[in-house]
Amino acid sequence: MSGPAPALALRGVTVRYGDVVALEEVDLTVGAGEACGLVGVNGSGKSTLFRAAVGLVRPVAGTVEVLGGSVERARRAGLVAYVPQADDLDRDFPVDVADVVLMGRYHLMGRRRRPRPADRAAVAAALERVGLADLADRQVGRLSGGQRQRVLLARALAQEARLLLLDEPFTGVDAASEAAVTAVLRDLVADGCTLVVSTHDLTMLPALCARAALLHRRVLAEGPTAEVLTPDNLARTFGLDPPEAP
Amino acid sequence: MTPVVLAARAVPAAWWDLLVEPWGYGFMQRALLVTVVASVVAALLSCWLVLIGWSLMGDAVSHAVLPGVVLAYLLGVPFAAGAFLFGVGAVALIGWVRATSRVKEDAAIGVVFTTVFAVGVVLVSVTPSQVDLSHILFGNVLGVSDADVWQVVVLGAVAAAVLVLRRRDLTLYAFDRVHAQVIGLPVRRIGVLLLGLLAVSVVVALQAVGVILAVAMLITPGATAYLLTDRIWRMLWVAPAIAAGCAVVGVWASYALDVASAGLVVVCQGLAFGAAYVTARVRHRRAARAGRPGKALAARR
Ligand SMILES: Nc1ncnc2c1ncn2[C@@H]1O[C@H](COP(=O)(O)OP(=O)(O)OP(=O)(O)O)[C@@H](O)[C@H]1O
């Protein structure tokens, strides 16, 4: 192989939850510095693919490689940022927005996680980028769903990761914020970051992702976004029954 | 006029005597030191236990140490060693039962700790009278020896130091374990650390208030602080401060009223919780009336 290692490479990955097969022999390669959209119906395995990429589920077959090494190595180095789909975080938890964003940097801080000026600056910059600078001191529960989503995005930004995995980041985000978040993500890609975004929203996809993959337990199609999002392919992806149906 | 003036002077003097007199005794000084140290350590830990939802775990560990304490007395080893061993063992057993069966966590905790506690009760009943069950169950803080005091102070200081130094990791663990794991923090080790500190805190607390009431010290101060503030760093000041205050008042009042100090300390903590609850309700009402739901804290429903 030539050139830099892909940011994310799944080879023949099968993931099961008990007897539910969530992913079946998935092959997917996302090159370094690319932005890839992951498209599929409910239950097609998008979240599972992300969870496999950060080591939260272990495939029963196949290999996952992240930034040229194992999932474990990338995880230890904090190279991957993951923003889950619907966070089930405690809304009453007594921390403020800036505290949560700072948690994105704990792996970069000393053992006591005492923030240095650089850490505070990174937190402020991340909040600025997602447009939440004026809510830094607010308790995390007292935010709208869209604002919370942006707090978690800010945490991912503060992490200084090389690979960003965003699971449906635009649910509950209004059009103005979606445009702002899209701009932030495009800047990141321009800076050399790799991005994988799952979504149902096909209108925003071409603006953000040069490549796309259609997922339905297996990868149905993968390539440049315009070539992948053909009516034919979409009919195959969305016209299918949910994968768990017999 | 003169007698009235004299009486007015004499009353404060009597009060002053009653306030100061108890601390002249060595046993009261030791009782105060042990209770304050135990309260502060348990209060710090309680902040995270309350946030994670591990209150029942505190209950479990504090009860499960009973056979350890009895065996330690019988074998003549420091009771802390036996208590710690059984506390940690119970936690491990709970985790194992939960992970390897379909029994949910609360049931696993309930089964394990009551069984281990019952083993302790049986052990007490078959041992000769040198083990005083009521001292283990309800504490015997007025009778602690210098060696006990040292044990409590050293263990308490170590536990408090670790809690304070690792507070940010513990808070992240309580808030978002998935994220902690994704950025490569040793999540399992943080969990084990927390449970280990729980066992140490129980060992310290049971010297002050005994097995039965130790769990109160591991829940109430954190819950109280949680009602009063919505920032963890403030909770970590408020909880130990309230707990220390309750320790002083409780130990003193137990002398003044000649009643059990362990009970009074815990009653004080309960009263503080009640006061915090009322404060939170009033604050919430006022904020709601002023149309500032953003300022309303805790006690929502
Ligand atoms: N924890 C779980 N236990 C058992 N089955 C699960 C679990 N999580 C997901 N599944 C199953 O795995 C399959 C893939 O789920 P996954 O959450 O990855 O889909 P998704 O594409 O993210 O769906 P959505 O669009 O609804 O978010 C589904 O059939 C789902 O029912």
Ligand SMILES: [Mg+2]
């Ligand atoms: Mg999903």
